[in-house]
Amino acid sequence: xxxxxxALTIFKKDILQEWRSKAVTVATVFFASIVLMVLAxxxxxxxxxxxxxxxxxxxxxxxxxxxxxxxxSYQNELEENALEQLxxxxxxxxxxxxxxxxxxxxxxxxLGFLLVPVTSILFKAPLANNWWIILLVxxxxxxxxxxxSSFYAALTAxxxxxxxxxxxxxxxxxxxxxxxxxxxxxxxxGDNNPAFIWAWIQRLVGFDLVYFVVTLVVFHFIMEE
Amino acid sequence: MKAAIELExxxxxxxxxxxxxxxxxxxxxxxxIVLKGNNGAGKTTFLKVLSTRLRPTSGNAKIFGFxxxxxxxxxxxxxxxxxxxxxxxxxLSAFENLKFALRLSKxxxxxxxxxxRLEHVGLIDVKDKMVRExxxxxxxRLSIAKLLSVDAKLWLLDEPFAAxxxxxxxxxxxxxxxxKEEQRTVIIASHDLQRSSQFADTILTIEDASLKLxxxxxxx
Numbered sequence: 001x002x003x004x005x006x007a008l009t010i011f012k013k014d015i016l017q018e019w020r021s022k023a024v025t026v027a028t029v030f031f032a033s034i035v036l037m038v039l040a041x042x043x044x045x046x047x048x049x050x051x052x053x054x055x056x057x058x059x060x061x062x063x064x065x066x067x068x069x070x071x072x073s074y075q076n077e078l079e080e081n082a083l084e085q086l087x088x089x090x091x092x093x094x095x096x097x098x099x100x101x102x103x104x105x106x107x108x109x110x111l112g113f114l115l116v117p118v119t120s121i122l123f124k125a126p127l128a129n130n131w132w133i134i135l136l137v138x139x140x141x142x143x144x145x146x147x148x149s150s151f152y153a154a155l156t157a158x159x160x161x162x163x164x165x166x167x168x169x170x171x172x173x174x175x176x177x178x179x180x181x182x183x184x185x186x187x188x189x190g191d192n193n194p195a196f197i198w199a200w201i202q203r204l205v206g207f208d209l210v211y212f213v214v215t216l217v218v219f220h221f222i223m224e225e
Numbered sequence: 226m227k228a229a230i231e232l233e234x235x236x237x238x239x240x241x242x243x244x245x246x247x248x249x250x251x252x253x254x255x256x257x258i259v260l261k262g263n264n265g266a267g268k269t270t271f272l273k274v275l276s277t278r279l280r281p282t283s284g285n286a287k288i289f290g291f292x293x294x295x296x297x298x299x300x301x302x303x304x305x306x307x308x309x310x311x312x313x314x315x316x317l318s319a320f321e322n323l324k325f326a327l328r329l330s331k332x333x334x335x336x337x338x339x340x341x342r343l344e345h346v347g348l349i350d351v352k353d354k355m356v357r358e359x360x361x362x363x364x365x366r367l368s369i370a371k372l373l374s375v376d377a378k379l380w381l382l383d384e385p386f387a388a389x390x391x392x393x394x395x396x397x398x399x400x401x402x403x404x405k406e407e408q409r410t411v412i413i414a415s416h417d418l419q420r421s422s423q424f425a426d427t428i429l430t431i432e433d434a435s436l437k438l439x440x441x442x443x444x445x
Binding site: 002006009010013016017020021076079080081082084085086087088089090091092224 | 276277278280297298301302304306308309310311312313314315316317321325326328329330331355356364
């Protein structure tokens with residue numbers, strides 16, 4: 001129970017800092033908007049092509065924005081050596097991971113909720129009655145992505161080449177999550193086959209669970225020094 | 226009485242270079258130890274090892290009977306580390322920084338108690354100001370407020386006088402005197418030897434990767 005309380009304290013601190021600095025919000029919203037706009041222009045006016053590309057474009061924008069968000073979440077800790085102080089509190093390492101994960105997930109999920117209607121309009125991929133299922137896919141996909149990005153952001157936080165190492169290390173691991181999220185979103189924006197949609201959602205849940213348990217256990221060891 | 230610090234053949238290296246090696250030391254509770262050494266001699270690394278932030282490369286260490294490698298969590302409950310950088314968050318106010326630190330330190334507090342601490346260190350008028358607007362001296366005062374609020378048995382102070390004006394230095398002087406009265410064990414790494422040695426029971430020097438006894442003063 002104490003660990004959850006500590007995680008919430010770290011989460012609230014991160015949200016308050018972001019509320020004041022807007023560093024992640026500005027960077028991710030701008031970046032994601034540019035990705036959507038550029039690809040919408042590049043793909044032209046063929047409705048079929050746009051519709052096929054919609055889910056992929058949505059997740060490309062979200063994935064790159066997610067990297068920015070994760071890297072920034074530890075950037076705040078590096079100023080004034082706050083990370084060192086954080087590691088000296090009598091708290092479980094998993095609380096730090098959970099706090100960071102919750103903050104990253106919130107940013108990514110909110111960005112996803114914002115991008116879904118924009119993508120739907122720009123790429124002519126109507127969601128009709130499926131809007132709540134795509135929100136569920138966004139929640140599960142961004143959760144899986146945030147688990148991996150928060151873990152690797154901590155791992156690379158003290159390295160000089162952290163900006164370049166973070167995507168290199170995490171993208172191979174996060175591919176199964178992205179694949180399931182893209183496939184589920186593509187079905188929702190296209191053929192709309194419920195059997196396929198729920199099969200991909202089940203995979204997302206499975207990956208999220210496995211990644212969550214593994215990273216939570218390993219995090220303690222990577223943060224010991 | 227259980228020793229505050231017991232080190233047996235303790236070593237720490239970065240890569241192939243030993244920062245300190247084969248350190249043997251026993252510190253009784255309620256002692257004030259001053260650690261001196263040139264820049265880069267390894268004072269900060271030594272304090273970081275004692276604080277559990279860095280793991281020793283070899284050897285054994287106990288802090289109040291707890292094993293440094295196996296019982297780091299217990300040691301963190303008993304230790305407070307005042308770092309050179311302070312570890313404050315730029316986009317939080319002084320009050321919010323202090324509140325955050327005490328929550329994670331598992332200290333019971335009230336807002337009045339926090340305000341009293343900030344008053345003590347001379348930050349009450351800027352309690353709602355963001356730390357990014359603070360001078361280095363003000364940041365150090367905020368770190369001192371955190372240190373004061375946590376009831377730690379071992380204080381590890383890395384350059385506690387740095388960045389402070391004369392009033393701030395006097396504040397640290399009083400803090401150390403009070404720590405002695407409150408039966409705390411204090412290790413001070415400082416270049417301001419004239420100032421810090423007035424409180425010291427023992428002065429140690431880190432030089433050429435070894436820890437040597439410079440002087441045993443046995444104040445108080």
